[in-house]
Structures are given as C-alpha cells and as structure tokens.
Amino acid sequence: MEAVVLEFHLDGRSGLSPYQQIVRQVRHALRLGLLHEGDQLPKVKDVVAALAINPNTVLKAYRELEHDGLVAARPGVGTFVTATLSGGSPAALGPLRQDLRRWLAKARLAGLDDESIEALFTATFHDASKEDIA
Numbered sequence: 001m002e003a004v005v006l007e008f009h010l011d012g013r014s015g016l017s018p019y020q021q022i023v024r025q026v027r028h029a030l031r032l033g034l035l036h037e038g039d040q041l042p043k044v045k046d047v048v049a050a051l052a053i054n055p056n057t058v059l060k061a062y063r064e065l066e067h068d069g070l071v072a073a074r075p076g077v078g079t080f081v082t083a084t085l086s087g088g089s090p091a092a093l094g095p096l097r098q099d100l101r102r103w104l105a106k107a108r109l110a111g112l113d114d115e116s117i118e119a120l121f122t123a124t125f126h127d128a129s130k131e132d133i134a
Contacts, residue, residue, distance in 0.1 A: 022061035030085040
C-alpha cells in the first residue's frame with residue numbers, strides 16, 4: 001500500500017483555530033480511509049514551513065489527537081497513526097464521492113460559488129439530521 005502524504009491547509013474563514021483545523025483534517029483523513037494505522041503524520045517542522053504557523057500550534061493539534069488515542073508520538077522519529085475511524089468501506093465511499101462530484105458540478109453550473117455551495121450543503125445536512133431524529 002502506498003503511503004499517503006497528508007497536506008494540511010488553513011482556511012481563515014472557517015471559524016476554527018488553526019490547531020482545530022489540523023485536528024479536523026486528520027480526523028477526516030482517518031474517517032475516509034486516507035490514513036491507516038502505522039502511517040506517519042507530517043513532521044511538525046514541515047507543517048510549520050508549509051503553513052507559516054507556530055510549531056506549538058501543530059504540537060497542540062498532535063497532542064489532542066494523541067489524547068484521543070488516534071496517534072502516538074515517537075520522540076525523534078515522528079507521530080504515527082495508531083487507530084482509525086470507521087466511516088464506511090472504501091468500496092462504498094467511491095460511488096458516493098462520484099455522486100457528490102456530480103452534485104457539485106450541477107451547483108457550479110447553477111451559478112453557486114464555493115461559499116454558497118458549502119452553506120447549502122451544511123444547511124441541508126443539518127436539516128436532514130434533524131429529520132432523522134424526529
């Protein structure tokens with residue numbers, strides 16, 4: 001299996017702090033099966049260089065992930081995935097991803113920008129979640 005290189009990105013409009021964004025991106029990668037047990041997270045110095053953020057921000061994110069039992073730090077070596085999050089089988093995710101890409105293309109053809117698409121998706125997701133509870 002080929003090692004996945006996770007590249008973090010920060011969104012100043014997300015409302016989440018940089019460390020929370022890093023935690024969320026790792027959790028998403030675990031949930032989607034992009035990261036597996038034994039995979040190494042990017043080294044702190046590499047994340048700092050790529051994102052121009054304080055090393056303590058990255059360390060805080062990695063510590064939270066470690067506290068959650070998802071990763072373990074090996075001093076002098078790096079931080080490695082120790083657990084995964086179930087988010088469905090890769091076989092099930094592929095067709096869903098294709099459907100979502102088609103939906104995104106339709107939304108863009110309808111004239112929606114990224115922020116409008118995200119707002120529509122989020123509102124619809126929350127509405128559907130409320131309906132599932134009722």
